Amino acid sequence: MSHDEFDLPPLSPDEIHIWRCRWAGGAGERAFAGLLRRYAGDEDVAIARGEHGKPLFRSPHDxxxxxxxxxxxxxxxxxxxGPEGFEVGVDVEAVRPRARALELSQRFFAPEETACLRALGEGARLQGFLTLWTAKEAVLKAHGGGLSYGLHRVSFTLGDEGAVPARFDGDVGQAGEWQVHRLALNEGLVSAVAWRGEKRTLRVFTFPL
Incomplete structure (x- = not known):
């Protein structure tokens, strides 16, 4: 399906739209570029890159x-x-065995997060690790600093609804300023979306290629 063959759902200021599609051969990136230009209302707008590689639109589409x-x-x-410069971040990870999950946590996560993972049973530890990882990535991608900012500088607790912001450090802002939500996709994926500001409604769509 071409990106211009269906009606784009209206995006209100109190919503976040999530689009899911296949990535094969870069098809997903091409589909997303078409969707974004339609959201911007400008078929010629260029997708730029921030200092750390984050894709974005320059003014007046920022x-x-x-x-x-x-x-x-x-x-x-x-x-x-949102307002000028509004950013959102998303991360998705396929669930696969990660024998070094606890070691990676000790190296890159906050100490209290590693302690939480260590206390989990073997079966729950991988899910907990990926829940924390995707939440951290989503926040740091929204912030624009990416992994170079430091995964340990945005720490979370694990709750029934996923990762809950606990302590953020530096210009990423306070933990309470952020919305971080787990996305329910399927059993083989763990994902999170994050933005700074008020709560919003999440709407999930599928783009068939």
Missing amino acids: TLGFNWSHSGDVALLAVGR
């Missing part, structure tokens, strides 16, 4: 924040409207 992520053949795009 009220449209967006981010994408892919793992294997699955890709996600998050889009939202």
Whole structure:
């Protein structure tokens, strides 16, 4: 399906739209670029890159924040409207065995997060690790600093609804200023979306290629 063959759902300021599609051969990135231009209302707008590689629109389209992520053949795009410079981040990870999850946590996560993972049973530890990882990535991608900012500088607790912001450090802002939500996709994927500001309604769509 071409990106201009269907009606684009209206995006209100109190929503975040999540698009899911296949990534194969870069098809997802091409589909997302077409969707984003339609959201911007400008077929010629160029997708620029921030200092750390984050895709973005320059003024006058910088009220449209967006981010994408892919793992294997699955890709996600998050889009939202806000004030100038509004940003949103999304991350998705395929669930696969990670024998070094606890070691990675000790190296890159906050000490209290590692302690939480260590206390989990073997079966729950991988899910907990990926829940924390995707939440951290989503926040840091929205912030624009990416992994170079430091995963340990945004720490979370694990709750029934996923990762809950606990303590953020530096210009990323206070933990309470952020919205971080787990996305329910399927059992083989763990994903999170994050933005700074008030709560919004999440709407999930599928883009068939």
